[in-house]
Amino acid sequence: MQSLACDPGSGAGLFTRFLCGTLNPMTAQPRPILVALGSEARALRLIQAAFHLARERAAPWIAVHVDTGPGAAAEDAEQVQVWMQEAQQLGAVVQVVQAPTLAQGLSEITRSSQAQALVLGRSRDRWPWARLGHSTADELQRRGLDAELVVLDDRPDGPGPDARGIPFSAMLGTLVVLVACTGLAWLVPREGNLSLVLPVYLLGVAFIAHRWGSGLGILASVMGTLLYNFLLETPRFQQATSHWPNLLFFLLMLLAAQLVIGLIHRMRRQAKEVQRRERHTVSLYLLGRDLARCRTPREVATTAAVHIRRGFRAKAWLLFPSQDQWQILPDPGTAPDCLPPPAELLPRLTMVERLGDPLEPLPVGEATCLSLTGTDRSEGVLLVLPEGLDGLPPWTWELLQVFAVQIALSLERLRWLEEARRAQVESETERLRNTLLGAIGHDLRTPLAAIHGAAGSLLLPGEVDAATRHDLLTMIQEESDRLAHLLGNLLDLTRLESGALQVQKEWQPLEEVVGSALGRMEQRQGALPVRVDLPEALPLVPLDAVLIEQVLINLLTNAQRHAPGLDLDLRAWQEPGWVHLEVADRGPGIPVDFEERIFDKFFRLPEAREGGVGLGLAICRAILQAHGGSIHVESRAGGGSSFRLALPLDGTPPELPEGAR
Amino acid sequence: MNQPLILIIEDEEALRRFLIPTLSGRNYQVLSAATGTEGLAMARSHNPDLILLDLGLPDLDGMAVLKELRLWSHKPVVILSARNQERDKVRALDQGADDYLAKPFGAGELLARIRVALRHTLPTEVAEPLLRSGGLSIDLDRREVSRDGRLVKLTVLEYRLLEALVRRHGKVATHRQLLAEVWGPGGEGNTHYLRIYMAMLRKKLEADPTRPRHFITEPNVGYRLNLDAPGD
Numbered sequence: 029m030q031s032l033a034c035d036p037g038s039g040a041g042l043f044t045r046f047l048c049g050t051l052n053p054m055t056a057q058p059r060p061i062l063v064a065l066g067s068e069a070r071a072l073r074l075i076q077a078a079f080h081l082a083r084e085r086a087a088p089w090i091a092v093h094v095d096t097g098p099g100a101a102a103e104d105a106e107q108v109q110v111w112m113q114e115a116q117q118l119g120a121v122v123q124v125v126q127a128p129t130l131a132q133g134l135s136e137i138t139r140s141s142q143a144q145a146l147v148l149g150r151s152r153d154r155w156p157w158a159r160l161g162h163s164t165a166d167e168l169q170r171r172g173l174d175a176e177l178v179v180l181d182d183r184p185d186g187p188g189p190d191a192r193g194i195p196f197s198a199m200l201g202t203l204v205v206l207v208a209c210t211g212l213a214w215l216v217p218r219e220g221n222l223s224l225v226l227p228v229y230l231l232g233v234a235f236i237a238h239r240w241g242s243g244l245g246i247l248a249s250v251m252g253t254l255l256y257n258f259l260l261e262t263p264r265f266q267q268a269t270s271h272w273p274n275l276l277f278f279l280l281m282l283l284a285a286q287l288v289i290g291l292i293h294r295m296r297r298q299a300k301e302v303q304r305r306e307r308h309t310v311s312l313y314l315l316g317r318d319l320a321r322c323r324t325p326r327e328v329a330t331t332a333a334v335h336i337r338r339g340f341r342a343k344a345w346l347l348f349p350s351q352d353q354w355q356i357l358p359d360p361g362t363a364p365d366c367l368p369p370p371a372e373l374l375p376r377l378t379m380v381e382r383l384g385d386p387l388e389p390l391p392v393g394e395a396t397c398l399s400l401t402g403t404d405r406s407e408g409v410l411l412v413l414p415e416g417l418d419g420l421p422p423w424t425w426e427l428l429q430v431f432a433v434q435i436a437l438s439l440e441r442l443r444w445l446e447e448a449r450r451a452q453v454e455s456e457t458e459r460l461r462n463t464l465l466g467a468i469g470h471d472l473r474t475p476l477a478a479i480h481g482a483a484g485s486l487l488l489p490g491e492v493d494a495a496t497r498h499d500l501l502t503m504i505q506e507e508s509d510r511l512a513h514l515l516g517n518l519l520d521l522t523r524l525e526s527g528a529l530q531v532q533k534e535w536q537p538l539e540e541v542v543g544s545a546l547g548r549m550e551q552r553q554g555a556l557p558v559r560v561d562l563p564e565a566l567p568l569v570p571l572d573a574v575l576i577e578q579v580l581i582n583l584l585t586n587a588q589r590h591a592p593g594l595d596l597d598l599r600a601w602q603e604p605g606w607v608h609l610e611v612a613d614r615g616p617g618i619p620v621d622f623e624e625r626i627f628d629k630f631f632r633l634p635e636a637r638e639g640g641v642g643l644g645l646a647i648c649r650a651i652l653q654a655h656g657g658s659i660h661v662e663s664r665a666g667g668g669s670s671f672r673l674a675l676p677l678d679g680t681p682p683e684l685p686e687g688a689r
Numbered sequence: 690m691n692q693p694l695i696l697i698i699e700d701e702e703a704l705r706r707f708l709i710p711t712l713s714g715r716n717y718q719v720l721s722a723a724t725g726t727e728g729l730a731m732a733r734s735h736n737p738d739l740i741l742l743d744l745g746l747p748d749l750d751g752m753a754v755l756k757e758l759r760l761w762s763h764k765p766v767v768i769l770s771a772r773n774q775e776r777d778k779v780r781a782l783d784q785g786a787d788d789y790l791a792k793p794f795g796a797g798e799l800l801a802r803i804r805v806a807l808r809h810t811l812p813t814e815v816a817e818p819l820l821r822s823g824g825l826s827i828d829l830d831r832r833e834v835s836r837d838g839r840l841v842k843l844t845v846l847e848y849r850l851l852e853a854l855v856r857r858h859g860k861v862a863t864h865r866q867l868l869a870e871v872w873g874p875g876g877e878g879n880t881h882y883l884r885i886y887m888a889m890l891r892k893k894l895e896a897d898p899t900r901p902r903h904f905i906t907e908p909n910v911g912y913r914l915n916l917d918a919p920g921d
Contacts, residue, residue, distance in 0.1 A: 505795075508793075512793050532775075532909060534880055534881070534884075534909075535881045535884075536880075536881060536884045537884055537885065537888045539888060539891075539898060539899050540884060540887070540888065540906050541906075541908065542899050543891070543898065543899050543900060543901045543906060544905070544906035544907075544908050546899065546900050547900065547901060547905060547906070550900070560897075560899040560900075562899060568881055568884075568885075572909070573906070573908035573909050574775055574908040574909045577908050682879070682881045684881075684885065685846075685879075685882045685885060685886075
């Protein structure tokens with residue numbers, strides 16, 4: 029057997045790789061990498077190890093859980109679920125195998141999936157000989173798998189044996205060890221060889237205490253003394269405690285056993301503490317990672333509730349004060365209903381924070397409240413309601429506090445993001461306002477100056493000949509039209525953007541709005557060279573006639589301005605769910621770079637002749653967006669540009685009268 | 690002799706300065722009021738032949754003035770309203786206003802609307818059985834409609850709709866009014882019926898239905914039958 033140890037440098041533990049069988053790295057399709065997951069906290073490290081190995085070898089990877097049948101606690105199953113989801117998020121395929129033993133299940137799946145490597149963990153909490161002989165890794169090796177075994181050694185894990193009463197096997201084991209010790213001691217020559225007998229019994233008691241717990245250890249030390257006294261001390265089969273070496277033997281044995289038991293105890297406690305901390309770290313890591321993805325307070329609340337349920341078996345809500353009420357997220361359905369109002373609860377929380385034990389949360393009925401305090405202010409309150417009857421055990425308080433801090437920080441992050449966004453919108457509004465002022469400065473003043481001037485010269489004393497008089501009056505009319513148009517556009521856009529203008533959609537034939545738009549244009553400026561092509565079979569379209577008429581007028585006016593006198597085409601066609609309308613001209617066209625930007629407010633093509641302020645198309649886009657549709661411009665084959673509107677046919681079309689269409 | 694008396698209820702000084710000389714120069718007598726209360730008082734004391742009513746008045750809502758007026762007067766009322774106030778226009782028209790003018794409007798448009806509104810109050814017009822305009826002729830007595838000299842067959846509903854439009858030709862008819870007259874009470878919700886029948890009328894009676902000369906759409910308000918169209 030070849031065994032090599034290497035440190036991956038990640039501090040994740042010691043990797044030991046056993047190579048069994050032959051490796052075949054030259055296969056075309058890389059064989060998958062398996063990782064065996066249980067419910068232990070170190071599973072996260074196994075997942076990471078497998079993930080990195082798979083990435084290193086560009087191989088797919090499979091997370092396997094071997095279900096060894098009933099007997100697994102429900103919470104373990106839940107934890108396994110969590111790890112499997114973790115693995116899945118990192119790209120693993122997830123598989124659960126039913127088998128009587130872990131080793132059997134793993135060897136089966138390794139064979140069937142033709143895995144190149146199997147990553148599994150092993151606890152160090154065993155005696156060296158147990159590790160060599162009975163670990164799953166050894167078992168797998170014996171089965172001769174054609175796969176590399178990557179064993180991730182770890183700190184002790186799993187509950188201590190004394191945690192769950194004293195099983196029968198432990199008592200039997202204790203008895204066997206004691207009998208073995210007595211047998212060994214029997215072999216030692218009798219007289220005065222206490223110095224040899226004592227270590228034998230000490231070793232036995234220490235083993236028992238370590239293996240099956242301190243209770244049996246004490247029992248074994250007492251029983252060992254009695255056995256020695258009854259069986260080994262002369263005269264045999266009677267107690268002779270009056271003999272002082274025997275008494276000393278008894279005392280020494282008890283003391284030594286206690287010392288060993290005490291040491292083992294401390295070691296166990298430390299191991300448990302380490303394990304607990306590791307669990308905390310992992311749960312905090314998972315919480316932090318999920319919180320970082322949240323984009324709304326509701327998502328934060330949902331994430332917090334999920335993680336607190338997982339870590340504390342408790343329901344959790346976030347409370348936000350809004351006036352005299354609490355706004356409860358994510359789902360206030362089962363929240364305790366006897367919550368004190370914010371004005372009462374918040375000062376109490378502040379008191380607890382300032383004066384009380386920082387680790388003790390504030391009880392509210394059966395629930396517990398924690399202040400969610402970010403760096404500068406309270407972001408809300410975390411309400412935790414334990415699902416069991418015992419309430420929250422004190423050892424969870426510390427972790428809960430850290431959870432609360434994490435949640436508070438992520439709420440704070442969201443608030444800052446929102447503030448930053450608002451500030452950006454404000455500065456954007458400010459910029460727009462400046463542009464607007466600039467545009468108004470020029471575009472309002474010019475016609476005003478013309479009107480003022482024309483009126484002034486008409487009022488001058490003296491004769492003005494009829495032709496001049498007519499010219500001046502015509503100019504006054506035209507310029508005031510321009511002013512009215514500009515003001516109308518500004519108002520429309522303001523109303524559309526502020527949401528003050530509500531779209532009144534009604535199902536109607538497209539030709540009606542086309543007709544009224546053309547009619548209005550022609551009434552203003554005479555016949556237009558527009559070819560209209562509306563198919564007979566077009567359905568009714570839900571639209572706001574006033575607004576769509578405005579769009580058509582804006583597009584036709586633009587076309588007239590940039591391609592005066594040239595032919596225009598107005599076409600419509602249907603697609604499933606949509607009706608398209610096209611206004612196409614033979615003008616100079618729109619450079620590709622500007623096809624998006626021409627719909628921006630106050631944007632004018634650099635070479636545009638005088639005319640609009642750059643609001644018409646912005647209004648068109650706002651109107652189409654308000655309809656749930658869109659507008660874009662394309663270059664037209666043969667020159668010119670084509671503005672295309674898409675109007676959604678959403679909702680149920682009304683019933684048609686009989687005989688119509 | 691017999692110059693019609695027009696009452697202007699308008700709070701804007703500038704508009705009154707434009708309206709008063711424009712109308713008095715066209716053979717109308719003109720009275721003006723700057724507030725709703727004043728306007729109502731003048732309407733009672735002078736009984737004008739037509740009222741131009743601004744919807745946005747400082748003291749009373751133009752709508753309230755209209756309601757008050759309609760309690761005792763059936764003289765035509767033409768609403769002056771800003772653009773984008775379709776809802777208010779429709780409400781005013783359904784409340785009994787005869788027509789509307791959207792600001793800014795030109796003198797020509799103003800005089801045309803006033804002429805139409807006054808014409809409908811003259812008894813001689815009601816009896817006119819034969820209407821002709823730009824290739825379209827409607828004979829109400831014989832229930833015959835023809836375009837360019839050719840007889841056009843209309844369905845019963847189409848004819849009823851045409852009749853309803855003819856009754857108020859030149860003036861705007863709201864969707865609601867037309868639906869009530871053609872489909873009877875309870876039909877007011879089916880605006881799309883009206884639109885479809887209008888489309889069919891246009892197809893039969895307009896030279897180019899996408900450029901209607903007679904059946905004019907007033908978007909989101911209603912329709913106007915224009916019988917003063919020039920020949921095709």
